[in-house]
Amino acid sequence: MKTIYFVIPCYNEEEVLKETAKRLEEKMESLMENKKISENSRIVFIDDGSKDSTWSIIEELNKLDEKFSGIKLSRNRGHQNALLAGLMTVKEKCDAAISLDADLQDDINVVDKFIDRFIDGCEIVYGVRSDRKMDTIFKRTTAQGFYRVMKVLGVDIVYNHADYRLMSKRSLDELENFKEVNLFLRGIVPLIGFKSDIVLYERNERYAGESKYPLKKMLLFAFEGITSFSVKPIRIVLGVGIVMFLSSLVALIYSLVVWILGKTVHGWTTLVSSVWMLGGLQLLGMGIIGEYIGKIYMESKGRPKFIVEKFINK
Template identity: 60%
Template sequence: MTKLYLAIPCYNEEEVLRDSAGKLLNKYSTMMSEGKISADSRIVFIDDGSKDRTWEIISELHTENPVFQGIKLSRNRGHQNALLCGLMTLKDKADAVISIDADLQDDINTFDEMVAKYEDGCDVVYGVRSKRETDTFFKRFTAEGFYKILNHMGAKVIFNHADFRLMSKRALNAFSLYKETNIFLRGMVPMIGFKSDIVTYERSERLAGESKYPLKKMLALAWEGITSLSIQPIRMITWLGGIVFGISLIMIIYSLVSFFCGWTVSGWSSLLCSIWAIGGLQLLAIGVIGEYIGKIYMETKRRPRFIVDKVLDDNEQ
């Protein structure tokens, strides 16, 4: 039977943690009784430097039932690094690891199908939303635009897939070879290239607490994904520069023809607009290039992506 671990990043999740733990325990108990996963399977919460009682609740859950385990980071490192910590810590303990958010908006009833596809030979199984009818128009428009922009800019991702996925031990070991500091998991996992499949589900409403990905963070995540996985923005600057240079050549020819033909007209407005346009383009180009140089700077430092403070596992009864 499959030894299945769950990796659940948590940041200030005290409002939903116990409710989510109860639902996960019921689901695990059912899968164990049906012989779908082994009795050694575990549910692991990764506390990403929470400021509330999240770690205390994780410790209490572990004391009540050893199926619950915990990893506490030394400080807040962000959702992606917390999830990476869980995946890398569990890769040698489990046959497969499913990552899911603590609010359980992703459907835990798809665990059975994910495990079945893993046993059928898939190393990665993506959880993909089937529809977004529960979202507002603005949320649906921005979310779907998020995936389209990422793919258009060269960061290839699975449409309507976030970080709800199953990864086999083989896939996790392969993923451990990716050493970059600037990470965007939903764009990096497809790079592994092993056999994969999807399961579709309907995302439910959050029971309590606040979303950890408001619009501001979604935009920041999109920019992180684009600049971490693609050089398309720099290429776009090259294309734009070529277009502007071509237009400038045409304008030079037009100006010379106008001068020799006596068509000269006062061009203060057009000159001023041209100066501002070129200046803005140069600042934009410098800014984008600077973003990449900044990432190179961070990569060369080789700082740890996370530091583990405490671990609650089978050796911490």
């Protein structure tokens, strides 16, 4: 039997955490009874610098039942870093880790299929939403638009997949080799390769509390994904600069013709030509410089992605 760790990042989840723990415990006990996972399997909550009683609840759960473990980060590092902290902390203790959100929107009933695919030889199993009926029209439209834009920009991500996935210890070992500080795991994990599969599921309504991803955060997250995996936006700026520069040459010829024909105001030719020419040259220069800065910036900081303050695991 395989040892499976459930890895759940948490930020201010006091309203939902006990119910999440209850449902996951029931699911884990069912898996153990059916001999799908070993008794060494655990449920690991990662406290991402919460300001409420999230960590106190995690400590309480750990005291009541050894199936619950907790990781406390030294400060808030964001969902992706908290998730990575959990995966890297537990990878030596399990055969595979299943990551999911704490809000109970991910359907834990499909975990059996995750494990079946893993036993059949898949190193990575992606949870993919079968539909977006629960989303508002705005969120559905923007989410689908995001996946299309990412595909156009050449980023290899799984359509309608968030961070509900199973990763084997082997794939977690390879994930550790990715050193970028600006994390976008939905883009990084497919780069690992290895045999993978998808499991379809329907997303539930949030049990309690508020979403930790309002519109502003979703837009920033999307921008992070685009800038972390593609330099095409910079190349678009470069292309615009080239077009503007060529347009300025056309405008220069036109303004000279108008000047020769005597159909212009004194000084107009010089003004128009200089504005178009300088604007094109500036965008061209910014595009070329940005091509290099964009690549350097992603690798230069080298700051730690997370700092684990405590790890409670019986």
